[in-house]
Amino acid sequence: MIRHLQTLTLAGMLLAAANTYATGSMTCDSGDSSTWQSKEALQEKILAEGWKVRKVKVDGGCYEVYGTTPEGDRVEAYFDPISLEKLLVSRRGTVLFKKED
Numbered sequence: 001m002i003r004h005l006q007t008l009t010l011a012g013m014l015l016a017a018a019n020t021y022a023t024g025s026m027t028c029d030s031g032d033s034s035t036w037q038s039k040e041a042l043q044e045k046i047l048a049e050g051w052k053v054r055k056v057k058v059d060g061g062c063y064e065v066y067g068t069t070p071e072g073d074r075v076e077a078y079f080d081p082i083s084l085e086k087l088l089v090s091r092r093g094t095v096l097f098k099k100e101d
Helices: 002-022 039-048
Strands: 052-059 062-068 074-079 086-091 094-098
Touching: 039 052, 039 062
Parallel strands: none
Antiparallel strands: 052 062, 062 074, 074 086, 086 094
């Protein structure tokens, strides 16, 4: 019985890890949120670049944006909350852009 529970727990952890990877989630080492630029500043910046924005939220220390790129792709994108630099853009688990390290 205990062995069965251990197997189920491990399977659940592996599935959760795979789902996290598949969504393109990322984390930012962005420090204290008092040093961040506002969500509104990010929205103004990317609207000026031609994006359409449905939602902006904080996820993993990054700003996560649900919207449409200037090219017309509906995406999930991550931006650094301090510099507002674009870090990752994905659509349905496919990475369209990733900032090089």
